[in-house]
Amino acid sequence: LLAQCEQKLMKLMEDLDGKDVSELYSGMEDDEFRVSIENKLPTYNVRINLPAASDRGAFDDEEESDPDDEAPTRANIKKQAQQNTRSEKTRKLEVESKR
Numbered sequence: 001l002l003a004q005c006e007q008k009l010m011k012l013m014e015d016l017d018g019k020d021v022s023e024l025y026s027g028m029e030d031d032e033f034r035v036s037i038e039n040k041l042p043t044y045n046v047r048i049n050l051p052a053a054s055d056r057g058a059f060d061d062e063e064e065s066d067p068d069d070e071a072p073t074r075a076n077i078k079k080q081a082q083q084n085t086r087s088e089k090t091r092k093l094e095v096e097s098k099r
Contacts, residue, residue, distance in 0.1 A: 027033065038047060
């Protein structure tokens with residue numbers, strides 16, 4: 001497997017020898033190149049169009065979001081677990097003291 005990879009790398013280096021790599025990169029960025037690559041993709045590989053920067057306003061309203069809707073942080077979970085542990089200990093002590 002390693003020998004096969006080495007052969008492919010050597011062939012690629014030979015093919016690129018003397019060519020301007022930045023020119024090749026700019027050629028790869030052309031729309032025609034992208035279309036040709038996307039046409040070679042299997043049908044189950046679906047491309048999703050991302051919204052433009054101007055369309056993101058509806059989704060990026062950080063100031064208006066409710067902090068309760070956010071996922072709890074590690075510190076919040078730890079604090080809640082400690083409070084639960086303390087309340088359990090307090091209940092056990094109260095039950096024992098009533099006996």
